[in-house]
Amino acid sequence: MGYKNTARDIVILLGSAVIAAFTVNYFSPAGISLVGQWDESKGVITANAKDDAVVVDLEIDDVRIAKQIYDSGKAVFVDARSREDYEDGHIKGAVSLPVGQFDESINTFRGQYSTYSSIVTYCSGRTCEDSHRLAHLLLDEGYTNVTVMIDGYPGWESEGYPIE
Amino acid sequence: MFDNSRIELAARWILGITFIYASFHKIIAPADFAKILYGYDLFPGVLINLIAIVLPFVELFSGLALILGIYPRSAALIVNGMLLGFITALSINLVRGHEFACGCFSSDQTGHTSSVELLLVRDIIYFVMGLQVFLYGRRRRACIFRSE
16 A cells, blocks of 8 residues: 555645645734734733734733723723624623724714723623724724723623623 | 545545635634634643644645645545544534534634534545545546555
């Protein structure tokens, strides 16, 4: 059967696949780093792609800190999830701004909240990047004070904080 | 079955096209695929990205090798190796009752038990096709490098 030949051919096929894989990944705009951040205790999980939305500096990683901001009444909480999810339950007083419908909704939002507003975005937790993406969109719109509450609605709800 | 050259060719083409098609979304959006791998709850974090980078190209190259007839026996072996991996991963999560997205052909986030069982059946059928190609003993049709 030619096991030596088969083995050699496997090495050739696999070897060229591996070389192509790392080469394409290196040059692709969607390429990911060799090691991702997959530990939820450290923050939102991410593959660390070149076109990634996750920026650690924007993150609030403790719900209680977010609650303090909430209590001060100085920030508006913005829900990045779909309207259906928002209607099923959201942080009390939060505004719905689904990241998928940003372009349609941003003008209304801007009318109500000036770019000087303090904004805290959230979505469904540490496996969700939407709140990061919304934060970037808002920053691009000219908002300067935007943070991301990474534990999202589930984290808020499980602490028994105000919802509606 | 192991002697029919038309069946062998059909098996090579079906497997080849399937694996080439399966590789596309993973090459275009590796971050999404990596996230799906994370959802399987099977792989150590340090390996997830490496698998997400390499696996799609192994699928693509072995699929191409099968269609073009380049080292078909080796390509079939690689494909069956991958299928064994998929079958194992799916079975473990089926037993766990774990809801997750397969990630086979798209980034769809739907993980229902009945569809996992269907996926297993499908993978087993592919595996048998791969065996066909691997064990075939005669002259293959439309094959560039026989290398038996």
